[in-house]
Amino acid sequence: MISAVYVILDKENPHTLIEDIKGFFPRLKLFSEIFLLSNDLVSDFEKVFLITKQLSIFLKEYDFCRVNLNIVHPFFKEIKQYYLKLNTIIEPFNIEGYIHQGTPRLILLPIIIVDKEKPELANILYFLEESFMMPGIYIKSSTFPNRVERVFIEPDSAREILDTFAYYHIFNDMLDKVDFLDDRIIGDCGSNLIIGRDGKAYPCFRAYQLGLFKKCNCPDCKYNVLKCLKDHPLSKEADMGSLHVRMAFAHLESNNFFYALRHLREALYLCKEDERPNLYFYIGLCQANLNRYHDAIEMFKKSPKDYNTAFYLGFCYLNNGDCETAIKHFKDALKLNPRGEDRGRILFYLGLCYKNLGNYVRAIEVLNRARAFNDGVEINNLLGICHFKSRDYENALGFFKNVISLDPFSAIDYANICICLKALGRREDAIKYCEKSLSLDPTIDFAKEALKELKSGN
Amino acid sequence: MNVLLMEINPFSEESIPISIGYIGAFLKKNGFNVKILNIGENTNLSKLSLYNFISEFKPRLVGISTYQRNILYVIAISKFIKAIDKETKIVLGGPQTTFMPAIALKYMPVDYICRGEGEFTALSIAQAIEGGDPFSNIMGVTYKADGEIFDGKPTVPHDDLDLYPSPHLDGVFDYKNIKEAILLTSRGCPFNCIFCYTPHASHHKIRFHSIERVMEEIKWLVKRGINRFWFADPNFSFDIGRVHSLLDKIIESNLKIHMWIETRADFMDKELAKKMKMAGVHTVAYGLESASERVLKIINKGISLKRLEEAIYLTQGYDMDVELFSLFGLPGETMEDALKTIMFVEGHGVKIKGNSNAQQMQLYFGSTITRNYSKYGIRPLKERRPPYLSIGDRYETDAMSYKEILKIKAIWRKRSLDKGKRIVS
Numbered sequence: 001m002i003s004a005v006y007v008i009l010d011k012e013n014p015h016t017l018i019e020d021i022k023g024f025f026p027r028l029k030l031f032s033e034i035f036l037l038s039n040d041l042v043s044d045f046e047k048v049f050l051i052t053k054q055l056s057i058f059l060k061e062y063d064f065c066r067v068n069l070n071i072v073h074p075f076f077k078e079i080k081q082y083y084l085k086l087n088t089i090i091e092p093f094n095i096e097g098y099i100h101q102g103t104p105r106l107i108l109l110p111i112i113i114v115d116k117e118k119p120e121l122a123n124i125l126y127f128l129e130e131s132f133m134m135p136g137i138y139i140k141s142s143t144f145p146n147r148v149e150r151v152f153i154e155p156d157s158a159r160e161i162l163d164t165f166a167y168y169h170i171f172n173d174m175l176d177k178v179d180f181l182d183d184r185i186i187g188d189c190g191s192n193l194i195i196g197r198d199g200k201a202y203p204c205f206r207a208y209q210l211g212l213f214k215k216c217n218c219p220d221c222k223y224n225v226l227k228c229l230k231d232h233p234l235s236k237e238a239d240m241g242s243l244h245v246r247m248a249f250a251h252l253e254s255n256n257f258f259y260a261l262r263h264l265r266e267a268l269y270l271c272k273e274d275e276r277p278n279l280y281f282y283i284g285l286c287q288a289n290l291n292r293y294h295d296a297i298e299m300f301k302k303s304p305k306d307y308n309t310a311f312y313l314g315f316c317y318l319n320n321g322d323c324e325t326a327i328k329h330f331k332d333a334l335k336l337n338p339r340g341e342d343r344g345r346i347l348f349y350l351g352l353c354y355k356n357l358g359n360y361v362r363a364i365e366v367l368n369r370a371r372a373f374n375d376g377v378e379i380n381n382l383l384g385i386c387h388f389k390s391r392d393y394e395n396a397l398g399f400f401k402n403v404i405s406l407d408p409f410s411a412i413d414y415a416n417i418c419i420c421l422k423a424l425g426r427r428e429d430a431i432k433y434c435e436k437s438l439s440l441d442p443t444i445d446f447a448k449e450a451l452k453e454l455k456s457g458n
Numbered sequence: 459m460n461v462l463l464m465e466i467n468p469f470s471e472e473s474i475p476i477s478i479g480y481i482g483a484f485l486k487k488n489g490f491n492v493k494i495l496n497i498g499e500n501t502n503l504s505k506l507s508l509y510n511f512i513s514e515f516k517p518r519l520v521g522i523s524t525y526q527r528n529i530l531y532v533i534a535i536s537k538f539i540k541a542i543d544k545e546t547k548i549v550l551g552g553p554q555t556t557f558m559p560a561i562a563l564k565y566m567p568v569d570y571i572c573r574g575e576g577e578f579t580a581l582s583i584a585q586a587i588e589g590g591d592p593f594s595n596i597m598g599v600t601y602k603a604d605g606e607i608f609d610g611k612p613t614v615p616h617d618d619l620d621l622y623p624s625p626h627l628d629g630v631f632d633y634k635n636i637k638e639a640i641l642l643t644s645r646g647c648p649f650n651c652i653f654c655y656t657p658h659a660s661h662h663k664i665r666f667h668s669i670e671r672v673m674e675e676i677k678w679l680v681k682r683g684i685n686r687f688w689f690a691d692p693n694f695s696f697d698i699g700r701v702h703s704l705l706d707k708i709i710e711s712n713l714k715i716h717m718w719i720e721t722r723a724d725f726m727d728k729e730l731a732k733k734m735k736m737a738g739v740h741t742v743a744y745g746l747e748s749a750s751e752r753v754l755k756i757i758n759k760g761i762s763l764k765r766l767e768e769a770i771y772l773t774q775g776y777d778m779d780v781e782l783f784s785l786f787g788l789p790g791e792t793m794e795d796a797l798k799t800i801m802f803v804e805g806h807g808v809k810i811k812g813n814s815n816a817q818q819m820q821l822y823f824g825s826t827i828t829r830n831y832s833k834y835g836i837r838p839l840k841e842r843r844p845p846y847l848s849i850g851d852r853y854e855t856d857a858m859s860y861k862e863i864l865k866i867k868a869i870w871r872k873r874s875l876d877k878g879k880r881i882v883s
Contacts, residue, residue, distance in 0.1 A: 030504065100530040
C-alpha cells in the first residue's frame with residue numbers, strides 16, 4: 001500500500017520511468033498524493049504530461065480513487081502554457097466534481113519554487129487558482145509574502161527539494177499520531193515511495209538518502225527531523241514539546257532508553273519551568289537504565305521529591321557501589337508511603353545493600369518483609385545467599401529450592417543447592433544437583449569444582 | 459451468509475461508523491457473518507487490496523452509508539463490487555436515500571435503497587437473499603428487479619432503543635485508528651428546522667437508550683483505553699432529567715472521560731452546565747444557524763439569540779468550549795445578515811475553526827425547504843443533476859445571488875483558523 005509517491009524528475013531518468021510509475025497505481029491508497037519534483041519543468045514536461053495522462057486513465061477506470069498530483073518546479077515566465085496543456089487532462093475530473101458537488105478526484109497542485117519576489121508571480125497564482133489548480137509556493141525564507149494557503153519553507157538543513165517535503169511529511173505524520181496511546185508514533189512514517197533520478201524505488205526518505213532499498217532507522221530519522229525543524233515556521237513550540245515528550249514516552253515503553261533520553265533532553269528546553277522536575281525524573285530514569293549513574297543522580301536531585309525519586313537515587317548509589325548512601329535513600333523512599341508492589345521492590349534493594357555490606361542478619365530481616373509483596377525468584381535467591389553466608393545451610397537450601405520450583409531451569413540455583421548439601425554433608429544429593437546444574441549450564445566453574453571435590457571424596 | 463457494511467469518507471479520517479455499526483450488530487445477532495469496512499482518507503486500502511478483500515470475503519449483501527458528499531464514491535465502489543460478482547446485492551442507506559426519488563435507482567448500479575431505519579430493512583433483505591429470492595417480502599426499501607422499480611412495505615422500528623444490540627458491546631468495530639468513540643444515547647428530533655432532514659426521517663419523534671445501557675457502553679470503552687467520547691445525539695439534553703441521571707452516574711463512577719456534546723440552547727441551565735463540567739464535558743455545540751432574528755424565524759429555529767447568548771456564557775463560565783453551527787445562504791438572509799453571523803460567532807469568543815466553520819445551507823432530500831423551495835425564495839441553478847443528487851448547495855436565493863453566497867463562503871474561509879475544516883457535516 002502506497003500513500004504518497006515522490007518522483008525526482010531529471011534528464012537522467014530511465015526511459016521506462018512512466019511505465020514503472022504506472023505499475024504502482026493499483027497499489028496506491030484510495031486517497032493518495034503524488035509529488036513530481038523537477039528542477040526544470042520545460043525539459044521534464046513531457047514526462048509530467050505522460051504521468052498525468054496515465055493517472056487520469058487509471059482514475060477513470062477506478063472511479064473510487066482520488067489523487068492529489070503535486071508538481072514542484074521553479075518559477076518561470078511561461079508557466080501558464082504548460083498548465084493549460086495539463087488542464088486538458090484534468091478538465092473531465094473538474095466537470096465530474098462539479099456535477100457531484102464535490103472535490104475533483106484528480107487535482108493538480110502546482111508548487112512553485114521562488115527565491116525572490118517576482119512581479120509576474122501574483123498573476124500566475126491567480127491564473128492557477130481560477131483554473132482549479134490550488135497553487136502552493138516553495139520558498140527559502142519565511143519572510144516571503146504569504147499569498148497562498150500552501151507554503152513550503154525550506155529548512156536550513158535541506159540538501160535537496162525532496163528533503164523539505166520529507167521533513168513536512170514526517171513532521172505531520174508524527175502530529176497525526178501524537179494522540180494515540182500505542183507506540184505508532186515511533187514506527188515508520190507511512191507507506192511512501194521515492195523514485196530517484198535513476199528510476200529506482202526507495203521505501204522511505206531515509207532509505208533514499210542512504211541509497212538503501214529497505215526502510216531504515218525511524219528513531220534517528222524522526223529525531224533529526226524534529227531537530228532540523230526546531231526554529232522552522234512549520235513547528236510551533238508547543239507542538240515540538242508535545243512531540244518530543246510523546247516520542248520519549250513511546251521509546252520508554254519500548255525500553256529504548258537511548259532515544260527516549262534524546263527526546264527528553266529536547267523537551268526540557270521547550271517545556272515550562274514547572275514541568276521540568278518531572279522531565280528530570282524521566283531523564284534520570286533513562287540514564288540509570290543506560291548505566292550512567294552519576295548523571296542520573298544529578299537529575300534525580302532535581303526531580304519531584306517522592307518515593308520513586310528516592311528509590312532511583314538509592315538504586316544509582318547502589319550501582320555505584322555506595323551502599324551506605326543507597327540505604328539512606330531506600331529508607332527515605334519507604335517513609336514516603338510507596339504502593340504495595342513498589343514497597344516490596346524498595347525492600348528488596350535495601351536488603352541487597354545490607355547483603356553487600358555483609359550485614360546478613362539485617363538483610364534477611366528486610367528481605368523477609370519484602371516477601372509479603374513479591375515472593376519471586378530474585379528474592380528467594382538473595383535470601384538463600386544471605387542464609388548461606390550466615391552458615392545457616394538448612395534455611396539457605398529451602399530458599400534455593402523455592403527458586404527452582406519457580407524456575408526449573410535456573411542452573412545456578414541447582415549449583416547453590418549442591419553447595420548447601422555439600423556443606424550439610426549430604427554428598428550423594430549434592431552430586432545429583434551438581435550434575436543437574438552442569439547439564440543446564442556446563443560453564444558454572446564453582447559447580448565443576450564442587451563436583452570434582454565431591455567425586456574425589458573431599 | 460456474509461454481509462459487508464461500508465462507510466466511505468473520502469475527505470476525513472476514519473471515525474466510528476455508528477449507524478452501520480448498529481445494523482451490523484443487529485444482523486450479527488440474527489446469525490449473519492458481518493464485516494465492516496470503514497474507509498477514511500487515512501485508511502490503508504488500495505484498489506488492489508479492496509479487490510482482494512471483496513474477492514476473499516465474498517459478501518452476498520453489501521450495504522453502504524450514503525451521503526450527498528460521498529455518493530460519487532459509493533456509486534463507483536458499487537460498480538467495482540458488481541464487476542467482481544454481479545450476483546452480489548447492494549443496498550444504499552443513510553440520509554441521502556431515505557427520501558431519494560425512486561427513479562434514481564435506474565442511474566445507480568445497486569439493487570435497493572433504504573427508506574427508513576436500517577436494522578429491520580437490512581435484516582429483511584439479508585433473509586430474502588439467504589432464502590434464495592432476494593426480492594421476496596423485503597421491507598423498508600425501494601428496489602430494482604428486472605429493470606423495474608418497486609416499493610417494499612414500511613418497517614416498524616423498535617420504540618425502545620435498548621432492543622437493538624450495541625455495536626460497541628457486540629464488538630463490531632475496530633478501534634485501531636480511532637481517537638474518539640462515538641455514542642448515540644437517542645435517535646430522532648421532534649423540532650421543525652426547515653433545512654434539516656432528521657425530523658422528517660424520525661417522524662418528529664425522539665427515542666432513547668436507557669442510562670444503564672449508555673453507562674455499560676462507556677465503561678466497556680474506558681476499559682479498552684478509550685476516554686474521549688463524541689455523543690452524536692442531535693439534542694443531547696432534550697430530556698434534562700435523564701441527562702442529569704446520566705451525568706450523575708458518570709461522576710459517581712469516577713470515570714476520567716472527555717465528552718463532546720451537541721444540544722439546543724433552550725436545554726441548558728446553570729445546574730446542568732455545572733454537572734456537565736464535573737462529568738468531563740469539554741465542548742458543547744449549539745446550533746446558531748444565523749444571527750438574524752428575522753432569518754431564525756423563517757427557518758423555524760424556535761430559539762432567540764438572547765437565549766443562545768445565555769447558554770454560551772453559561773457554558774464558557776464553566777470553562778467548557780463552545781462551538782456554534784452556522785449556515786449561510788439561508789432563505790431571506792441578506793449579505794448584511796450573513797456578515798452579522800460571522801460577527802456574532804467572533805464576538806462571543808468562539809474561534810472559527812472545526813465545527814464553528816460555517817457551511818452553506820444544503821438542500822437535502824426530505825427537508826421542508828427542499829420540498830417547498832420556491833415558497834422560501836430558493837432558486838436552484840439551471841443545470842442538469844443526476845436524480846440521486848439533491849439541490850445541495852447549487853442555488854441562489856431571492857435575497858442573495860450565487861456570487862454573493864460564494865463571497866460569504868470565502869469570507870468565512872478567510873477568517874477560519876483551520877482553513878474551514880469542519881468536523882461534523
